[in-house]
Amino acid sequence: MGPGIGRGYSQGMTKSSGEPEDxxxxxxxxxxxxxxxxxxxxxxxxxxxxxxxxxxxxxxxxxxxxxxxxxxxxxxxxxxxxxEDTTPPPMGGDLREDLHTSLSALAWTLSEGRYDRLMASVIEHAGDDEDARELQERLYETATAGIRDVLTSHLRRDDVEPCLAMLVGAVLVRATYEGRSVPPGFITDIIDRALTDVEHGDGH
Amino acid sequence: MGPGIGRGYSQGMTKSSGEPEDxxxxxxxxxxxxxxxxxxxxxxxxxxxxxxxxxxxxxxxxxxxxxxxxxxxxxxxxxxxxxEDTTPPPMGGDLREDLHTSLSALAWTLSEGRYDRLMASVIEHAGDDEDARELQERLYETATAGIRDVLTSHLRRDDVEPCLAMLVGAVLVRATYEGRSVPPGFITDIIDRALTDVEHGDGH
DNA sequence: TCCATTATTGTACAGGAAGTTCAATAGTGG
DNA sequence: CCACTATTGAACTTCCTGTACAATAATGGA
Missing domain, CATH: 1.10.10.60 (Homeodomain-like)
Incomplete structure (x- = not known):
């Protein structure tokens, strides 16, 4: 069950009306x-x-x-x-540029922001705990939302899922599983590979 | 330090000479x-x-x-x-076919073989423990060796690293982080995308 | 200012698991 | 049959979790 003091202040709670505000x-x-x-x-x-x-x-x-x-x-x-503290970087509208920005942000979040260990912790617990699975989803969602947005607004619908998995996965493998740094050149490289035969000039 | 009974039988130990064999x-x-x-x-x-x-x-x-x-x-x-129990599947020599085989094997190892939880456990501990980092490397190496072999023997040297990261990463994301199944169509899809502009007809 | 309410504290306690020790037992090779 | 050693069961210390409760302190309202 939820917390027991202050009478219900789950994250979605707006402090409207006469909430006791000790x-x-x-x-x-x-x-x-x-x-x-x-x-x-x-x-x-x-x-x-x-x-x-x-x-x-x-x-x-x-x-x-x-x-x-x-x-x-x-x-x-x-x-x-x-x-909440994980704020997405600003986007300019250019596909490759924005992808590079958001993937760099992911790499930073994983290594410097220590999301690698955090995600691992949550995944381990998600094996037993149904509630932990929600947290895993939320974390993953937060860490990759920016990248998904960029892809969704520039790519065909069917291309988003596999491209997202490959891009996010490549950074994840490199940073978390291989424990190596993620240089800009690597990010540029995987973007080029992922976008081959996929781009089509609309934008928005 | 190491074990204390049987006088040194670390994994690299060949039971040569007159090892006491209780x-x-x-x-x-x-x-x-x-x-x-x-x-x-x-x-x-x-x-x-x-x-x-x-x-x-x-x-x-x-x-x-x-x-x-x-x-x-x-x-x-x-x-x-x-x-040791994780044996790589048999390879036939065809690039796409072997990739599909080894990536399917990875997907199975992650979900059915419970490597997802295992890797997460080890990664969490690797944060504190220097020794755990070795184990993480060894596990990752074991799980991906087959895929790396296939890529190494068919691709240019510079293509191996990013392709490996993208392919392994895509499966990893799908199976472990999104907690979804990894259907054959998904694997075929990511292989096609990863190999675009990369193949060159040698083989061996 | 005073008061009723409520959050916080210190402490104490039960429960359980980690890690260690040791004398007794049982399997082993010669 | 014997010297040697692996295994055992049990007792034990230590540490941490989770809970309980009476005492204290801060708060908002009159």
């Missing part, structure tokens, strides 16, 4: 989720326990449990926060 | 690694503890610790075993 709750949630996100990115899901987050955030363990009864509750809000 | 050791190691591999594939690294493996294999916890003092020791042999 500044203690706001402050606590902000501090804790910040600490939890840091821990999740640095050390993975397994290491990010209630106790560890409490230690980092400087709050009592009991407080964390009061807000987020189960690990998944905590992870849900933490990952939501991480996703 | 059948108890052989039997124990076989049973335990088998159970450990099953647990690792079913439930991931974190759940595959000494205690859990002992339970599964029907041996005492103390025995497991005697053979593999640390979790990494156990995982090293377990993953070695899993890699």
């Amino acid at each position: 500044p203690r709750v706001t402050r606590t949630r902000r501090d804790v989720i910040r600490a939890s996100a840091a821990s999740l990115l640095e050390r993975g899901w397994t290491a990010t326990t209630h106790a560890e987050v409490a230690r980092r955030a400087g709050y009592s363990k009991a407080t964390i449990y009061a807000h987020w009864p189960t690990p998944v509750d905590l992870m849900r809000d933490t990952i939501a926060r991480i996703c | 059948p108890r050791v052989t039997r124990t190691r076989r049973d335990v690694i088998r159970a450990s591999a099953a647990s690792l594939l079913e439930r991931g690294w974190t759940a595959t503890t000494h205690a859990e493996v002992a339970r599964r294999a029907g041996y005492s916890k103390a025995t497991i610790y005697a053979h593999w003092p640390t979790p990494v020791d156990l995982m090293r042999d377990t993953i070695a075993r899993i890699c």
